[in-house]
Amino acid sequence: MTAGGYFHENDSIAGRTAGRPEGVLEAVANRFIGAHPALPPVYRVHSVNGFPRGADYRYVMDFTSRWPEMADGQFVYAWSRVWSDQEAEVPFSLSCFSPAKVYVNRSLVYESNLNDDVFPDRNAYFRTKLSRGWNHLVLEFVRTGTGCGGKFGTGSIKGFPLHVLAPTLDREGQEGWVYSAPQVLPLSVIPGGEDGEAVNAAFLYPEADWTADQRERGCFARIFGSHPGKLAYAWAKVENRGTGSRSVCLKGTFQGPAAVFLNGVPVFRSEEPAAEVSLELNVPCGCHELLVRSMGTGSHWGFTLEAEGEKVRLVPPYPVQGLPGTWLYLGPFSAAPDETGLCRMDTVFGEGEERTFWQADRPGARIRPYLENPMFGRWNYPLGVTLYGLLRTGVELGRPHYSDYAASHIGQCSSLFAYSEWDRETYGSPGVNHQLSLIDSLDDCGSFGAALLEAHRVKPLNGAPEAAARIARYITEEQDRLPDGTLYRVRGTTDFMKDTVWCDDLYMSTPFLSKYSRLTGDASYLDDAAEQFLLYRSKLFMPDRQIMHHVYDAKFGKGNGVPWGRGNGWVLFSLTELLALMPQEHKRRQEILSFFRELCEGYLRLQGTGGLWHQVLTDPDSYEEASCTSMFLYSFARGIRFGWLADAEPYAEAVWKGWEGLTRRCIDKHGNVYGVCRGSGYSFNPYYYKDGLSWLLNDTHGIGIVLLAGIERIRLEKHLAEHSGSLPQACL
Incomplete structure (x- = not known):
C-alpha cells in the first residue's frame, strides 16, 4: 500500500472516468463478469x-x-x-x-x-x-x-x-x-x-462392466431390473453435420413394446414383445432429440438402435463426463410422466418412491451435476450481495447484460433447487447448491435469498418461490433463537462461536424477511425483521459511541467491545433495506428510524480524513476498509433521498468525500477492488481485527456493495439536482 492508498495514484480509476460514477460501475462489473464466465455445472x-x-x-x-x-x-x-x-x-x-x-x-x-x-x-x-x-x-x-x-x-x-x-x-x-x-x-x-492415466491392475473396484448374462438381457433389464408393465426411456440425439437435410436410417431391435420419438413426434410404434426396426428419416442440419419409450414384459427388456447415413450419427443428448456409450436412461415408472418435458437435465422425474434422474449403461452408474466453477453458479452469502449489486447496476445503467448475468447465476441455483434437495436425500451430499441444501446457519441462506427475490422480481426464475419458501421456513422455524426471540448462533464452526449474536446476521436475515414479506403479503416476516433490529440493539449497541459491538457473547454476557467496520456496515445497510419496505404506519417504524439516525450520527463522526472508514472504526491506524465504507455511503445517500435524515447536509458531504476516497484509494483503473476485509471470525481482542484479519483483492464481500454505493451516489446527485439543491425534510 502506498501512502495514498493501496496502489499508486496514477493507477486509480478516479482519474480515468472523467468524474462519472457510471464508468466506475462498468469497470468493476466488467472485470468481475470477465473473470467469472457463465458456465453450467459439470454432469458426471x-x-x-x-x-x-x-x-x-x-x-x-x-x-x-x-x-x-x-x-x-x-x-x-x-x-x-x-x-x-x-x-x-x-x-x-x-x-x-x-x-x-x-x-x-x-x-x-x-x-x-x-x-x-x-x-x-x-x-x-x-x-x-x-x-x-x-x-x-x-x-x-x-x-x-x-x-x-x-x-x-x-x-x-x-x-x-x-x-x-x-x-x-x-x-x-x-x-x-x-x-x-x-x-x-x-x-x-x-x-x-x-502413470496416473494408466489402468492399474490392482484397482478393479467398484465393478465397471456388466457380465455376459447381464448384457444378453438387454439395456433396460440390466440397468433397472425386471419390471413387467413399467415404462423406461432412453435419450440420445441425431446429429446431422452436413450443410442441409439428409437421410438417415435408424436400425435396431426392441425387446418389449416400444415407441420412438424424433423431436417429440412419434416415428415408430410396436406393441409386440420383440420387433426389428428400420426407419428412413429425413433430418435437417443440427441436433435432434431422439427418445425411446419401452414397456417391460419379462426378464429380457431393452433395445439397440444405430444411425446409418452420410454425416449423420447418434450422439449423447448432453455432455456427461465419463458416459459410456451414447444413451441416457430413465425409469422405471408405473405411469408415463409428461413425455414433452423429459429431455432436460435440471429436474427429477416421477412421483413418490419412483422419483429418479438419468442413468448410464454401467453397473450402478447414475448421472449427477457437480458445480466445479469457483464462482458462477455457487450459492454463498458474499456472492448474494455481489449479485445484488450487479442486478441493480444493470437496471441503473440500462445495461441488461449485467442484470442478465446475475439473474443467470441465481437462476442456475434456483432451477436446480428441487433437484439438489433430491440429490441430498439420495446421495447424502448434493453436487450443487451445497449451502442451500444443507442449511444450518443464516449465512447459508439470507443474503443469497435476498438477491434471489430481487432477481425474481426483475425476471421470474424457475424454482425461486420454492427456494425462497425453504429459506423462510429455516429462518422463522429452524434457526436458533434466544428466549426473547433474538436470532443467535448456538453452535459454530469453532467452539468459541457457541452462544453468540453477530451484528453480521442482521444482513443474513432481515433483508430477506422484508423482501419475502413483500412477495407473500405476509406482514409477520417484516414484523420479525423489525423486532430483530431492536433485539440486536439491546445487546450490541454502544450508546456512548452510537455504534455496534461486532458480537455479543452470551457465555460472558456482554459485547466484545470491538466496532468492526463491515459488521457495522451490515447493520446500517440492512436498516435501509427494511425502512425502504416498511409501511409508514408500521408500529415499529419510529423506533427503527430513530435507531437508523443514531447509528448514522455515530458513523459520520468516524469517517477518516481520506473519506474512508477504517477496519476498526475507532482506530485510525487500522487499514482503510472498502466494504464498510461502501455500505455507509449507500446508507447515507438513501437516508437523504428518502428523507430519513433531518440534517442532510453533512451526510451529503460524507457521500461525496467517501466516493472520492473509494475511487482514488481502493479501485484501480482495471476495476479491481482493494481493501476488502476477508471473512471474519470474532474476538474480544481488537488486534485480531486490526492485524490478524487482513484484506483481500476483489473479495466478493465488497464488489457488490461497491456497485450499490456507486448507484446511490448517482441517484443522490440526480435527486439533489431535481430538488434544486433543497434537501428534503425528514419523513416522520
Missing part, C-alpha cells in the same frame, strides 16, 4: 457401488463391510484424483476405522497415530499442498480388530466441498474412487504421477 457419472458420502462431504470407506473375509494385517487401497487450477494449500479431514496413511502425488502427507486408530468418531484435520493440474490421492488402510477404512474428504464443508474423480482410463471423467482387493503386502509403488 457417479457409481452408487462406490463410497457414499454423508452431509459432511466425506467419503465413507468401510472396507470391513466390502471385504468381510479380509484378514487382520492385510492392506487395501483407495485411489482418486482432483484438479487444481493453481498451487494451493487445502484442508482435509480423516476419521480412522483402522491405521491409515494418506498420500498426495506419492508423498506421505498424513499417517494416523495410536489415538486416531481407536477413536473412529474423531476428526483428524490436516492441510496439504495441491499442485496446479492433476493431483493423485491414495489412501492405505490396514485391517485390524477395530475394523478397516475411514471417513475421508474435505476439512471445510462450506468452503471446499470436495469431490474426486476416478483416475483410471476405463472410468475417465467419472466421480469417485477406485479401490483394490485386500492384499498381504503393501504396494511397492504408490500410483499417481506419470
Whole structure:
C-alpha cells in the first residue's frame, strides 16, 4: 500500500472516468463478469457401488463391510484424483476405522497415530499442498480388530466441498474412487504421477462392466431390473453435420413394446414383445432429440438402435463426463410422466418412491451435476450481495447484460433447487447448491435469498418461490433463537462461536424477511425483521459511541467491545433495506428510524480524513476498509433521498468525500477492488481485527456493495439536482 492508498495514484480509476460514477460501475462489473464466465455445472457419472458420502462431504470407506473375509494385517487401497487450477494449500479431514496413511502425488502427507486408530468418531484435520493440474490421492488402510477404512474428504464443508474423480482410463471423467482387493503386502509403488492415466491392475473396484448374462438381457433389464408393465426411456440425439437435410436410417431391435420419438413426434410404434426396426428419416442440419419409450414384459427388456447415413450419427443428448456409450436412461415408472418435458437435465422425474434422474449403461452408474466453477453458479452469502449489486447496476445503467448475468447465476441455483434437495436425500451430499441444501446457519441462506427475490422480481426464475419458501421456513422455524426471540448462533464452526449474536446476521436475515414479506403479503416476516433490529440493539449497541459491538457473547454476557467496520456496515445497510419496505404506519417504524439516525450520527463522526472508514472504526491506524465504507455511503445517500435524515447536509458531504476516497484509494483503473476485509471470525481482542484479519483483492464481500454505493451516489446527485439543491425534510 502506498501512502495514498493501496496502489499508486496514477493507477486509480478516479482519474480515468472523467468524474462519472457510471464508468466506475462498468469497470468493476466488467472485470468481475470477465473473470467469472457463465458456465453450467459439470454432469458426471457417479457409481452408487462406490463410497457414499454423508452431509459432511466425506467419503465413507468401510472396507470391513466390502471385504468381510479380509484378514487382520492385510492392506487395501483407495485411489482418486482432483484438479487444481493453481498451487494451493487445502484442508482435509480423516476419521480412522483402522491405521491409515494418506498420500498426495506419492508423498506421505498424513499417517494416523495410536489415538486416531481407536477413536473412529474423531476428526483428524490436516492441510496439504495441491499442485496446479492433476493431483493423485491414495489412501492405505490396514485391517485390524477395530475394523478397516475411514471417513475421508474435505476439512471445510462450506468452503471446499470436495469431490474426486476416478483416475483410471476405463472410468475417465467419472466421480469417485477406485479401490483394490485386500492384499498381504503393501504396494511397492504408490500410483499417481506419470502413470496416473494408466489402468492399474490392482484397482478393479467398484465393478465397471456388466457380465455376459447381464448384457444378453438387454439395456433396460440390466440397468433397472425386471419390471413387467413399467415404462423406461432412453435419450440420445441425431446429429446431422452436413450443410442441409439428409437421410438417415435408424436400425435396431426392441425387446418389449416400444415407441420412438424424433423431436417429440412419434416415428415408430410396436406393441409386440420383440420387433426389428428400420426407419428412413429425413433430418435437417443440427441436433435432434431422439427418445425411446419401452414397456417391460419379462426378464429380457431393452433395445439397440444405430444411425446409418452420410454425416449423420447418434450422439449423447448432453455432455456427461465419463458416459459410456451414447444413451441416457430413465425409469422405471408405473405411469408415463409428461413425455414433452423429459429431455432436460435440471429436474427429477416421477412421483413418490419412483422419483429418479438419468442413468448410464454401467453397473450402478447414475448421472449427477457437480458445480466445479469457483464462482458462477455457487450459492454463498458474499456472492448474494455481489449479485445484488450487479442486478441493480444493470437496471441503473440500462445495461441488461449485467442484470442478465446475475439473474443467470441465481437462476442456475434456483432451477436446480428441487433437484439438489433430491440429490441430498439420495446421495447424502448434493453436487450443487451445497449451502442451500444443507442449511444450518443464516449465512447459508439470507443474503443469497435476498438477491434471489430481487432477481425474481426483475425476471421470474424457475424454482425461486420454492427456494425462497425453504429459506423462510429455516429462518422463522429452524434457526436458533434466544428466549426473547433474538436470532443467535448456538453452535459454530469453532467452539468459541457457541452462544453468540453477530451484528453480521442482521444482513443474513432481515433483508430477506422484508423482501419475502413483500412477495407473500405476509406482514409477520417484516414484523420479525423489525423486532430483530431492536433485539440486536439491546445487546450490541454502544450508546456512548452510537455504534455496534461486532458480537455479543452470551457465555460472558456482554459485547466484545470491538466496532468492526463491515459488521457495522451490515447493520446500517440492512436498516435501509427494511425502512425502504416498511409501511409508514408500521408500529415499529419510529423506533427503527430513530435507531437508523443514531447509528448514522455515530458513523459520520468516524469517517477518516481520506473519506474512508477504517477496519476498526475507532482506530485510525487500522487499514482503510472498502466494504464498510461502501455500505455507509449507500446508507447515507438513501437516508437523504428518502428523507430519513433531518440534517442532510453533512451526510451529503460524507457521500461525496467517501466516493472520492473509494475511487482514488481502493479501485484501480482495471476495476479491481482493494481493501476488502476477508471473512471474519470474532474476538474480544481488537488486534485480531486490526492485524490478524487482513484484506483481500476483489473479495466478493465488497464488489457488490461497491456497485450499490456507486448507484446511490448517482441517484443522490440526480435527486439533489431535481430538488434544486433543497434537501428534503425528514419523513416522520
